[in-house]
Structure formats: structure tokens, C-alpha cells
Amino acid sequence: MTPTLAMANAEDIAVPSRRGKMPVESGAATSMNRLRFAVLATPLVGVTFLSKFAIPPLGAQGIDISLLLLPVAAIAGSICGGIRFEPQRLMLYVTLLAILGLVQIVQPDSFSPSSMLLLAALHLPYVFTLPHSGDRDRIIKFFLGIVTVFAWCGIAQYSLQFFVNARFLFPIEHFVPASFIVQHFNKQAAVAYGSEVYRANGVFLLEPSFFSQVLAVAILAELSTLGRTSRLAVFGIALLVSYSGTGMLVLAICLPIYALMRRRWGLLLFGIIALIVMIPLLEYLHLDLFLSRLGEFGSTRSSGFARFVGGFYLFDQFLWSDPWRTLFGYGAGAFSDYASQSHYPVAEMALFKVVFEFGLIGALAYFGFLFCCLSTSSAPRILILALGITYLLNGIYTTFAHGLALSLLLWNSAPAEGRAELPAKLAESAALQTHRSGA
16 A cells, blocks of 8 residues: 555545545444443542432441442443453552451451451442543543533522522432431531531532532643633632632642643732732632631641541551551551540541551552552543542542542543543644645
């Protein structure tokens, strides 16, 4: 075959033919594409739209339906041929379970087999991936679309509460039977103690903290892809009415890094100007609450202290004084028992729970597993960093970060043997230029 003929054949595949006809996918190929995207979107939908729902009696234990949905979706997709095992991640997963299992064997005390089984089931979906990475751009657009819905819901939720009874703005909390709702989360939270003004949770998200985190991730995803100013403005307003510091924390870490990586100096300038403009509005819009939350780290009665500080006091009290416990921990499921004996309040955050139950050896294996899995994704690096931070902001068995990572980073990552595909718009532009140059 001559080079000219080869280029012509490649051109026919890459761009529409000169007669204006497009290649038609077979019905089987179209069905498989739809199945693959449905499987890919399931974790994302599960940890957002369905995050408040639970199967009785698991809801009373704080376990939402997504904890069952994620492994079921992975197994069902594998059986139907939509996704497959990724050999490297499978090896990492088996190694992780082997190390954590050995840590339990050397424990002088008993451990919770159900806790170990839960951890194994929750991380089983990590070993799967789609056969192709062509859906990467599509799933990010889908994510940005549903977050836009949440953002408008949150803005309306906050604004209308001054005119509408709050029970109608938080319908899931008030009209769904309690046994079908996840408990132990602050789903309808006031902006301050004793206030009758409520923070927005986007209607569907478990609590304002998750709402703010998903908005922060969406802002970074939008900046890394389409960069639509109108969407960024909507996300920013919704983030403010969540009155949650966790989303702000994600942006505080990631935005400067993104600006330096992309040399977006205008973004830093815009941020400084926005902060200056908001200073006169701090009290009127209750934005001073964000500043007051900084003081929570020093108050032992605050959620901020329990989530981010209390665990270190727990380590001092039970862990660091015993070298054996420091290395191997107290065993799976032990955290809650010892946390109740702590001198200070402590929340079951991922870092504290993993280190306390599995020791430094188990923690190194667990977070090493997560790092290796996330680093193989072909998604924008700033998006990987943002989702990595959300792992540390939530509990290990809270499915929020896991579901986002599976849909946005892991199940749609590029094949190990090849490079990441170009974004759809760049690929289309390159193909069109090839077509014009050959015409």
C-alpha cells in the first residue's frame, strides 16, 4: 500500500467523508458503549443522587446504599463485558489484603472479621477498569452537568428558606421514612449554633461538607477542561452558601498549585480581588463564619477538632507509647471502642482509623495502594490531587471519595500499555487539520 493510499484510508476513519456520511456503529457496538458508560457513571450517581438512601437496617449504622452498589456495579459490569480486571491493580489489591491480613494475625487481641470484609468489599472495585479510555471526557462533562444541578438546588435551597418552610427544601430528610435514610450525618445543618438559617446541601448530598467538596472538585474539573466562566460562578456561589470549610480547604490547596502548574497568574489575581471585594460583605452574607471555623481547631467541643486534631491525642494516649501497637495497631474495628475512651473527642477519619487499627505498616500499605491506583489515572493531575484530599477529609467507609475516584479517575483510565488519549475536542481538531492538509 502506498503512503498516499494509507493516509487516505486513515483520513476516511478520522473525519467525515467528502460525501458527508459518517461511519455508522453497529447496534451491538452502540449497546456496549451505552452499557460501558452506564457502569462508569454508576459510582458517581450512587455517591451523589443516592447518597442519603440506605437499605434497612444499615442506615442506622451510617452505611448508605452505595457501599453495596459499588462492588455490585463492578461485578455486574465485568460479567456483561463492560469492564475488566486491571492486572497491576489486582496485584496491588491482593498484596494489600495479604499485608492487612498478616497484621491481624500478629494481633494479641481479637479483631473484627466483618470490618475486614467491609474494607475488602469497598476496595474491590479498584481492580477494574474500562477496556477503552474514550469515555474520559464524556464522564467529566456528565459530572459537571450533575454538579450544576446540585449547585442550583443548593442556591435555591438557601435562598428560599427565608420564604418557604425548610421541610420542603430538605424533602428527603422530612418525607422519606427514617429507616431508609443514612443516619449519623448532619444533613440539615444550621449556619451557626442556635440559628434558624440552614446551610445548603444541594438537596441530594449527605451534608453541606460533601456538597462543598463536590463543588470544589467540579471547579477544578471545569478549570482543567472547558473553563466556562458562567459555570464557575454558579459553583462558587453554591460553595459559599454551603458554609463548609472542607471544600474551601480543597481549593486553598489545589488552586495555587493549578495556577503555578498552568501559569495562570490571572487566576491568582482574580482570587485576591474577590477576597478584597467580599470583605465588606462578610457579616451581611454570614461569610465571617468561614473565618470563625478556623478557631474550631483549638476548641475541643467542635467538629473541626474531632475531625482533624482529636486523632493525634488518641495516638498519644494509646499508640505511640507501645512500639508493637505503633507498628501493627489494635486490629480491624477497634477504633470506635478506644475513641470512646479518649480524653478528647475524635472522629473516625480515614487517617486516624487506618493508623490506629493497622499501625504504621498497615497504613503504609493502604495509602500506598491508593496512591498507586490514583497515580495511574489519565485524568488531569489537579483533579487527582483534589480527590486525594477528599479521602483524608472523610471516613474510610464513607463512599463519597471512593465513588468519585472510580468514575472520574480509575474506571476510565488509559490502558496500561498505551498513552492517554487526547481529549475529544483536540482529537477532532487534529483530524480536521489532517483532512484539510490532504485535500
